[in-house]
Amino acid sequence: MGLPMTDHAYFLYHSIGQYPNKAQDMAGALASFAVAWGQPDDAQWPTVLQQRQEFLSLWRGLIDAPDSTLTSADNVTVALYSILGGLPDGQLRGKRVLVAADCFPSLHFLLNGLADRMGFTLHTVSVRDGAFWVTDDDMIDAWGPDVGLALLTFVTSTSSHRCDLGRLIAHGREMGSLVGVDLTQGIGIIPFSLNDHPADFVISTSLKWLCGTPGAGIIQMDAGLMDQVTPELRGWFSQDNPFSWDLDAFAYAPDARRFDHGTPSVMACLGSIPALRWHAGQTDLLTHNRALTDQIIALADDAGLMLATPPEDARRGGSVMVQLPKSTDAQALVGTLRGQNIHVDCRGQILRLSPGVITTPAHVDRLFEALKPLI
Numbered sequence: 359m360g361l362p363m364t365d366h367a368y369f370l371y372h373s374i375g376q377y378p379n380k381a382q383d384m385a386g387a388l389a390s391f392a393v394a395w396g397q398p399d400d401a402q403w404p405t406v407l408q409q410r411q412e413f414l415s416l417w418r419g420l421i422d423a424p425d426s427t428l429t430s431a432d433n434v435t436v437a438l439y440s441i442l443g444g445l446p447d448g449q450l451r452g453k454r455v456l457v458a459a460d461c462f463p464s465l466h467f468l469l470n471g472l473a474d475r476m477g478f479t480l481h482t483v484s485v486r487d488g489a490f491w492v493t494d495d496d497m498i499d500a501w502g503p504d505v506g507l508a509l510l511t512f513v514t515s516t517s518s519h520r521c522d523l524g525r526l527i528a529h530g531r532e533m534g535s536l537v538g539v540d541l542t543q544g545i546g547i548i549p550f551s552l553n554d555h556p557a558d559f560v561i562s563t564s565l566k567w568l569c570g571t572p573g574a575g576i577i578q579m580d581a582g583l584m585d586q587v588t589p590e591l592r593g594w595f596s597q598d599n600p601f602s603w604d605l606d607a608f609a610y611a612p613d614a615r616r617f618d619h620g621t622p623s624v625m626a627c628l629g630s631i632p633a634l635r636w637h638a639g640q641t642d643l644l645t646h647n648r649a650l651t652d653q654i655i656a657l658a659d660d661a662g663l664m665l666a667t668p669p670e671d672a673r674r675g676g677s678v679m680v681q682l683p684k685s686t687d688a689q690a691l692v693g694t695l696r697g698q699n700i701h702v703d704c705r706g707q708i709l710r711l712s713p714g715v716i717t718t719p720a721h722v723d724r725l726f727e728a729l730k731p732l733i
Contacts (some may be wrong), residue, residue: 367700367721371712372515372543372677375569375633378716383632384419384571406624413574413627416634419558422551423543423578426613430627430655431575434542435464437561437589438509440577441538442472444589445507449536451477453506458483458492460514469509479508490666490679490708491519498529507536510557513544513675518667518721520675523555536583546637547647547676547714556584564626564685567643567676567714573626576615584614593619643715647676650713650722654657654678657726661685661733666708677712683733689731700725710715 546567564570595618
């Protein structure tokens, strides 16, 4: 029999976040979905689409998004594809798309695959030798008026580097570029508001610090840009009235619903509502996280481990990454710690540590005691 959740030292909020009673809350939401979906009547779609609206409303409140500018997406890759496939032809063709080498790899895979067909040049800003993240200075140095779109990573998944969104978005405005932001690794722990950082669009997931389910991503777009966008990934839910099946009368919805396409993943949205409700009621998540990340940084220094994360709070997300010695078998280390109910992961020799609401100072101490004989 496994130990209670409180005995598990959990450091995986960069992957799948947890909060007290998450399993019970999610089970209740999915059971409610099953009851509604299993009724032999015609109320299923009205019921679940109304519940999906709560998911969208919680997300709008989280990032201060205006009404009608946000919809759901299966994941951030689909979200980005939906946006790219709808931009006016002259926005990207013959121009550069700028992205940092430490972006989420899935988005780079997508951009690289679309470059030839869409007629843009993908410019990937490199990480300097000996460094762990792409600097804001290097992004700006590479960013000229020929950049049609810059995709910024709010917080990186490999170093927890937090970019200066205010500075980068302001530079993008000077260059006449569209600016998109992937919020995935920062949202839910680092405050973000579109009032402060008015990007042209943002994309994200409900996983990680938000503790939601897979399949519950979002697209949010500035209302002034939206009516110029005609997504090629479209379907019956892209219309103002999804139940209009006149083959000769297709017209995009006037708002963010134009980014919908086929049947939406309502089950993922409904499964994430309890986590988003829980998150909306929290006030000290970042304070708790900062106490634990300060503890991790101090103990990593005592252990002689190199920090692969900016040390300053203002430049860092909720995670701390450290570089393991070359002689350490990183995957074996992860497995050994798992056997002690300590849950971490590695990317190469980078050990990723993300403490959240169910992580305690005692768990941090336990982690480093267990690390000593392994490094």
